[in-house]
Amino acid sequence: MVSTAALLAGCSHKSPSMLDAKGSEASRIAGIWWLMFALAIGVYVVVAGCITLSILRGRRRRAGTASRRSEGLWLWLGGLVGPVIVLLVIAVVTVQTTAALRKPGRDPLRVDVAGEDWWWRVHYTGTSIDTANEIHLPTGRPIEIRLTSDNVVHSFWVPQLAGKMDVIPGQRNTLRFTVNKPGVYRGQCAEFCGLQHANMAFWVIAESPGLFERWLTDHANPTLEPASETAAQGQVVFQRQACAGCHTIRGTTARGTRGPDLTDFGSRRSIGSGAADNTPANLRQWITDAPSIKPGVLMPPITLSGADARSIVAYLESLK
């Protein structure tokens, strides 16, 4: 009972279901799931029916009276022919679908995504746009996510859009899909990769092609001027502190690459790949003591005066 309840809790609306497909590839995969489910029900009904029947008939007719030959025939049919047909159907459909999922689409949008410990580095191929943990994509256009890692194996999975694809060091895997409906889709690392594997979430933000193009142009030319006096002060502190050695903010002297690019940090939903909501209070705690939010995180605690912390928060939240 308890374990069933725990399993069902996994079906709550908060976690996305692969059966609630919003992309062409995910729809095909969900289709296979339903086919296998239907076949499984069929097999169950037949087997349970045979067992019931044999119990009823066995009571009436004692052993020895049934014909040996018809028994043998049923064994061949149920034990070999039936399973071979079922497995063949599944095999053909699976091979066909896998081939279709791998087929390159026309004029794809390419995005390079690297699995880091424990966050996602995002680069739009052929542009100067770098970001992290949120991937903006247009609907209706083939997408190619090119996956790499320079650390351990991760797995890129957005259940509502496509299947899982491993992110393997020394190899580039390409995941292809098309998003059919605008929306915000949650993704998650699906291969255990260390202490903070669970906090390695990301989001796909799918918009109509027009809105996406606008996003792309805006982000190719980010606003460089800090929005307020405090934010301007924050920029100075950020560049003076260790932050700039690990983080890039385009258009400034901060060019570090060990941590996520923060050029559009203010527009992100979360801090630390889903470890905390992106609010000023959480950000303040994060920049002075990130391990208290995400234990084991590769960003060290940093001692800052209250005024410095406040100005950095104002600065980072103003970067959209």
Ligand SMILES: [Cu+2]
């Ligand atoms: Cu992981």
